[in-house]
Amino acid sequence: xxxxxFVTLKKDVLDPQGKAVExxxxxxxxxNISNIRQGKYFTLEIAETDEHxxxxxxxxxxxxxxxxxxxxxxxxxxLS
Amino acid sequence: MKASVIVFPGSNCDRDxxxxxxxxQIATTMVWHQETELPKSDxxxxxxxxxxxxxxxxxxxxxxxxxMKEVIKYAGTGGYVFGICNGFQILTEAGLLPGALxxxxxxxxxxxxxxxKTINNQTAFTKKISEHKILSVPIAHNDGxxxxxxxxxxxxxxxxxxxxxxxxxxxNISGESNPNGSFLNIAGIVNKNKNVLGMMPHPERVxxxxxxxxxxxxxxxxLL
Numbered sequence: 439x440x441x442x443x444f445v446t447l448k449k450d451v452l453d454p455q456g457k458a459v460e461x462x463x464x465x466x467x468x469x470n471i472s473n474i475r476q477g478k479y480f481t482l483e484i485a486e487t488d489e490h491x492x493x494x495x496x497x498x499x500x501x502x503x504x505x506x507x508x509x510x511x512x513x514x515x516x517l518s
Numbered sequence: 519m520k521a522s523v524i525v526f527p528g529s530n531c532d533r534d535x536x537x538x539x540x541x542x543q544i545a546t547t548m549v550w551h552q553e554t555e556l557p558k559s560d561x562x563x564x565x566x567x568x569x570x571x572x573x574x575x576x577x578x579x580x581x582x583x584x585x586m587k588e589v590i591k592y593a594g595t596g597g598y599v600f601g602i603c604n605g606f607q608i609l610t611e612a613g614l615l616p617g618a619l620x621x622x623x624x625x626x627x628x629x630x631x632x633x634x635k636t637i638n639n640q641t642a643f644t645k646k647i648s649e650h651k652i653l654s655v656p657i658a659h660n661d662g663x664x665x666x667x668x669x670x671x672x673x674x675x676x677x678x679x680x681x682x683x684x685x686x687x688x689x690n691i692s693g694e695s696n697p698n699g700s701f702l703n704i705a706g707i708v709n710k711n712k713n714v715l716g717m718m719p720h721p722e723r724v725x726x727x728x729x730x731x732x733x734x735x736x737x738x739x740x741l742l
Contacts, residue, residue, distance in 0.1 A: 451620070451665060452620070452623065452699070454620075454621055454622075454623050454624070454625050454699075455621060455625065458625055478574075502582075503574070503578065503582060504574070506575055506578065506611065506618055508610075508616075508617060508618045508665070508666070508667065508670075509618045509620065509665060
């Protein structure tokens with residue numbers, strides 16, 4: 439089973455990289471674009487046929503390594 | 519006194535810290551991260567560097583290495599653990615210290631001498647430093663911007679866990695003396711039990727006049 443995972447900084451955590459990207463975007467003349475936040479994207483495959491169990495394993499991976507819950511949140515979506 | 523210095527792939531201050539420890543007659547063993555047993559130690563040091571190339575998040579991969587299971591156990595029994603720079607990042611990722619170290623607020627790698635104020639001199643790491651003493655110690659990091667939730671910050675304050683804060687030469691703790699955007703100018707903290715210290719500045723780089731300063735000696739002397 440294949441999943442995609444987004445890891446993003448929590449809303450109240452400053453994202454200086456996102457801000458710098460936003461500055462560059464504005465320099466390009468794309469002045470309507472704002473509130474850019476940068477995050478991470480993962481895809482992974484889990485050798486498991488039970489969707490519930492597979493999703494739990496993906497959750498486990500997020501909580502234990504892929505995301506740092508002090509500063510980040512994650513979302514998981516099944517791809518196939 | 520015996521110390522173990524944990525070496526991860528990408529550690530680059532491990533030998534500096536060994537030199538610092540040995541200067542104070544602390545017998546030092548280098549321990550590779552894949553080891554599963556910690557030698558009998560009075561102190562474990564997680565050195566600075568760029569473990570695993572800072573992949574994913576600084577210190578995240580190192581915090582899951584085999585030897586860290588033993589370090590976590592050792593800290594749980596009250597053993598002294600000292601993380602410097604990347605070592606501090608590893609300690610937060612391992613859950614031994616609260617908070618996280620984010621990218622510096624101005625997005626630049628900063629390598630310079632800074633002043634830090636000794637806020638808590640009642641720990642094993644700072645007991646020979648006079649209260650509020652200002653130390654001049656270099657920083658060299660890209661991700662030293664200390665962040666913690668409101669609750670964690672309150673708990674750090676309530677339990678006197680803030681050990682060092684960035685300040686100016688007169689000891690003023692202000693926005694101007696904050697090099698990286700850290701909450702409350704935090705440069706170093708201990709855990710609730712006061713046996714685990716993490717700090718971004720590098721005391722091992724100022725242990726000899728030949729290296730440009732001796733203020734770092736005060737921390738190593740405190741450990742004796």
